[in-house]
Amino acid sequence: MMAISNHQSNHRFDAPRLVNASPLVQAVGLSKRYGAIEAVTGVNVEAYPGEVLGIVGESGSGKSTVLRLLNLEEMPDSGTYTLDIPSVLGEDLYQLDRFARREVQILNIGVVYQNPHLGLRMRFTSSGNVAERLLITGERTFATLRQAARDSLAISEFPLNRMDDPPRVLSGGMQQRVQLAKALALKPALLLLDEPTTGLDVSVQALVLDTLKRLQRERRMTIILVSHDLGVIRTLADRVMVMRHGRVVEQGLTDQILEDPQDAYTQQLVHAKL
Amino acid sequence: MTTLSDLAQPRQDYSYGFMDAYAKRELRRRILKAIAIPGYQVPYASRELPIARGWGTGGLQVTLSLVGPESVVKVIDQGADDSVNAANLRRFITRMSGAETTTDTLKATILQSRHRIPEEVMQEGQALVLQVPDPEPLRGVTADMSKAHQLHADSDYGQMWLLLYEQLVRYRQYIQGASYPSLVNGLYIISPSPIPRWDTPKLHQAAHLTLLSAGREKRLYAVPPYTDVYPLEFSDVPFQVEDQQGWVCKTTGVQNKFMNELPQEDGTSQYELSDSGYAEKLVKNEAVGATYYDDQGDFYYDGYLKPPVQPSL
Numbered sequence: 073m074m075a076i077s078n079h080q081s082n083h084r085f086d087a088p089r090l091v092n093a094s095p096l097v098q099a100v101g102l103s104k105r106y107g108a109i110e111a112v113t114g115v116n117v118e119a120y121p122g123e124v125l126g127i128v129g130e131s132g133s134g135k136s137t138v139l140r141l142l143n144l145e146e147m148p149d150s151g152t153y154t155l156d157i158p159s160v161l162g163e164d165l166y167q168l169d170r171f172a173r174r175e176v177q178i179l180n181i182g183v184v185y186q187n188p189h190l191g192l193r194m195r196f197t198s199s200g201n202v203a204e205r206l207l208i209t210g211e212r213t214f215a216t217l218r219q220a221a222r223d224s225l226a227i228s229e230f231p232l233n234r235m236d237d238p239p240r241v242l243s244g245g246m247q248q249r250v251q252l253a254k255a256l257a258l259k260p261a262l263l264l265l266d267e268p269t270t271g272l273d274v275s276v277q278a279l280v281l282d283t284l285k286r287l288q289r290e291r292r293m294t295i296i297l298v299s300h301d302l303g304v305i306r307t308l309a310d311r312v313m314v315m316r317h318g319r320v321v322e323q324g325l326t327d328q329i330l331e332d333p334q335d336a337y338t339q340q341l342v343h344a345k346l
Numbered sequence: 347m348t349t350l351s352d353l354a355q356p357r358q359d360y361s362y363g364f365m366d367a368y369a370k371r372e373l374r375r376r377i378l379k380a381i382a383i384p385g386y387q388v389p390y391a392s393r394e395l396p397i398a399r400g401w402g403t404g405g406l407q408v409t410l411s412l413v414g415p416e417s418v419v420k421v422i423d424q425g426a427d428d429s430v431n432a433a434n435l436r437r438f439i440t441r442m443s444g445a446e447t448t449t450d451t452l453k454a455t456i457l458q459s460r461h462r463i464p465e466e467v468m469q470e471g472q473a474l475v476l477q478v479p480d481p482e483p484l485r486g487v488t489a490d491m492s493k494a495h496q497l498h499a500d501s502d503y504g505q506m507w508l509l510l511y512e513q514l515v516r517y518r519q520y521i522q523g524a525s526y527p528s529l530v531n532g533l534y535i536i537s538p539s540p541i542p543r544w545d546t547p548k549l550h551q552a553a554h555l556t557l558l559s560a561g562r563e564k565r566l567y568a569v570p571p572y573t574d575v576y577p578l579e580f581s582d583v584p585f586q587v588e589d590q591q592g593w594v595c596k597t598t599g600v601q602n603k604f605m606n607e608l609p610q611e612d613g614t615s616q617y618e619l620s621d622s623g624y625a626e627k628l629v630k631n632e633a634v635g636a637t638y639y640d641d642q643g644d645f646y647y648d649g650y651l652k653p654p655v656q657p658s659l
Contacts, residue, residue, distance in 0.1 A: 197511075200508055200511050200512050200515065203508070208504035210504065212507065212580055213580060214511070214580040214581075214582050217511060217580075218659060
């Protein structure tokens with residue numbers, strides 16, 4: 073006993089950066105019912121600047137509902153949500169009026185859906201889809217919109233010779249890149265990914281994940297990633313939250329959860345996957 | 347001997363102006379509301395008329411609720427007074443109201459129109475009634491009408507420019523042929539009926555009252571006299587009207603008015619004035635009023651139309 077505590081006290085231990093920073097996202101006690109169905113019960117979400125938080129769980133576990141609540145698409149029945157952003161510092165975003173909430177959402181949160189039909193206008197040009205984000209913030213100069221669309225598509229590694237093709241004629245992987253470019257167009261502090269690579273074949277999935285990883289490294293964005301694919305979670309996430317029946321059953325560092333799951337359900341999940 | 351039937355009102359098959367008193371009163375109230383809130387789409391209970399929905403019932407209801415025995419009515423369809431639809435409507439309106447009819451823009455007190463605003467500058471006291479097929483300018487970007495109402499309420503119109511963006515990317519110019527979305531009084535965006543881009547600037551600071559009514563969609567809206575109307579545009583790509591440079595009317599020889607193109611058998615085209623009432627006056631050598639576009643093609647409201655810019659992609 074003695075030896076161990078000596079060892080610890082002698083060791084020069086720098087606390088990880090994450091521990092010293094204040095969380096960018098802090099949601100406490102989120103609950104949401106749809107009629108008789110309790111989709112989410114008392115979920116806390118904390119994500120630090122530059123961190124990738126993974127949320128895993130089976131279908132119907134409430135992970136997409138949590139993401140919708142964090143994207144301010146829906147209001148919870150109870151719970152608070154703050155973002156560490158100068159304009160709304162310390163304010164509960166669910167208490168803001170419609171206009172203020174929409175502004176926070178547009179300027180600070182980007183989202184990529186599993187189904188590109190939810191996030192994109194399939195018959196409009198890809199560049200137009202990206203430019204729309206700037207249009208709704210009031211940009212009215214055509215040249216600026218073109219440049220912003222080009223920049224944003226370039227960083228999500230979309231082939232620029234196809235920037236004026238509608239997403240309808242693009243492959244699934246390219247559609248996800250357009251969604252990503254659209255989400256990143258206004259340089260949001262928080263990026264929400266809802267199963268971004270589900271439905272893509274393995275090689276395309278790897279390429280999209282590469283892009284996400286590079287972007288995360290370069291931009292130090294906070295990402296909250298929902299997936300049921302533990303491979304994706306292992307590649308991207310720093311920390312994992314495991315959800316079941318609308319509750320968080322376990323959370324911790326990705327390696328720790330995936331290598332040494334404590335909760336019975338997590339064990340089952342990990343063994344089923346690996 | 348005086349009988350009861352002599353004292354009673356003579357029996358009529360229809361009320362004055364065809365519609366019953368309640369319908370006319372409702373329409374008039376809605377029109378007042380529309381004038382009070384320029385560009386706002388006022389819902390109304392669209393009545394059955396002896397013509398089918400989609401054939402100008404919106405415009406006809408407004409005309410019938412405004413018309414009186416002293417009115418002078420002009421009805422135009424695609425600029426022409428003599429098309430079947432215009433002739434039928436005109437005959438019906440006179441029969442139901444006893445109002446006089448005319449083909450002369452300047453003599454009319456009520457002009458019901460589909461697709462065109464006349465070439466001659468309309469004056470104070472005149473009312474232009476436009477038949478609208480689709481009143482909702484946001485339909486191109488939002489399929490959900492309840493959402494569209496909220497966007498109108500919030501003046502949240504950013505997405506409208508997406509339609510223009512698409513046009514510029516594909517064609518390097520605004521190509522929307524009709525219903526060019528325009529901002530009225532700095533607040534509401536309207537879809538100005540199916541009038542061509544050529545006519546849209548005529549609504550700006552116009553001396554006359556414009557009423558736009560959609561019978562099938564049950565909505566009417568107005569551009570009151572002397573109200574700002576600006577077509578949407580990008581700050582670096584100004585709005586343009588149709589380019590009809592060099593199109594000369596085959597019967598009157600005028601230029602720089604809105605023309606109909608008549609394709610010929612040998613592949614060439616001839617052109618004729620779309621505004622038949624104006625053409626008629628020119629042919630008969632009658633005095634014509636001032637026109638919105640002069641013979642050089644300059645718009646009467648100085649500085650409103652800017653020189654064209656082709657955007658680079």
